Amino acid sequence: MEQPPAPEAPMSPIEALRRICFLLERGRESSYRVDAFRKASDAITLITDDELTERVKAGTLKQIKGIGDSSAAIIGQAARGEMPTYLAETEKKHGGPLTTDGAELYAALRGDLHSHSNWSDGGSPIEEMVLAAVQLGQEWMALTDHSPRLKIANGLSRERLADQLRRVEAINASVGDSFTLLKGIEVDINLDGSLDQDEDMLAQLDVVTASIHSKLRQPAFEMTPRMLAAVRHPRTNVLAHCTGRLVTGGRGTRPPSAFDAEKVFAACLENDVAVEINSRPERQDPPDELIVLARDLGCLFTIDSDAHAPGQLDMKSLGCARAEQHGIWAERIVTTWPVDDVLAWAGR
Ligand SMILES: [Zn+2]
Ligand SMILES: [Zn+2]
DSSP, X not given: OOOOOOOOSSOOHHHHHHHHHHHHHHTTOOHHHHHHHHHHHHHHHTSOHHHHHXXXXXXXXXXXXXXXXXXXXXXXXHHTTOOOHHHHHHHHHHOSOSOSTTHHHHHHOOOOSOBOOTTTTOSSOHHHHHHHHHHTTXXXXXXXXXXXXXXXXXXXXXXXXXXXXXXXXXXXHHHOTTOEEEEOOEEEBOTTSOBSSOHHHHTTOSOXXXXXXXXXXXXXXXXXXXXXXXXXXXTOOEEOSTTOOBOSSTTOXXXXXXXXXXXXXXXXXXXXXXEEEEOOTTTOBSOHHHHHHHHHHTOOEEEXXXXXXXXXXXXXXXXXXXXXXXXXXGGGBGGGSOHHXXXXXXXX
């Protein structure tokens, strides 16, 4: 993967707005502002270039629904071939690399096994996520929206998942050979360790990323068998954010779940399930000592963004920094592999 390209004027107004959204999301700024710029971007896709030029000249952009003062200024400057001031400022604030550690691993990354769209609790259409992944130099990405029982995150019923799989096929048909969107899911691990989607639907997917979002405070004697059952499920490929901890951020903090990590990671190794290094700053999951444990047991890893917006896709650099810190080489990280190797590993 590559760091996001530095912007150069001239760029189209839509490119400028998209870049601003990317940077704001990456900098974890308020989604309210991002939404406003996305709306403005959507609004100008509906008018012709001639009308846009006319409106910039006449100063009537703001008459279009969805375009406010800031957006009008950005669109106007971009349309005149200038670098929008707002973009230059946002670039200064959020444009640099998130971290310089792990740069070699970051460059070796090809894909992502954990990402969300607005079909569940992400903020952007699948196409926007794909476009951002392509611009970052990714070769593949698994779309892993939530499963039915996670109602708070608008988890996908089997019918909606079936619809989504058709959409993924259509996107792959139009995006060309240099990028593959994998059919995936972030499937909830139920209380009894079963997976929260029908077997026949799981069988249609390229990859299955499994995680726990409920009853995180179970005692270890319940949590361990629950996780073991999920890891041993023949469809499971990735164990995501295994402790569920939150270390910072708007949702507050949460301690890691209690479970027998040695047993769970040994089962991961035995069942060819990768242990996810979740790159989200508020998760940083697994904690250091568990990364070391999984490393020493010989587990495979993934470095995933768990992105809920395009601008969060390159948070993977934070995961790379942690992997490097613990001496995990690229060969052991599934997200550095070519897509065909990933599909073969996933048993597809
Ligand atoms: Zn999750
Ligand atoms: Zn997720």
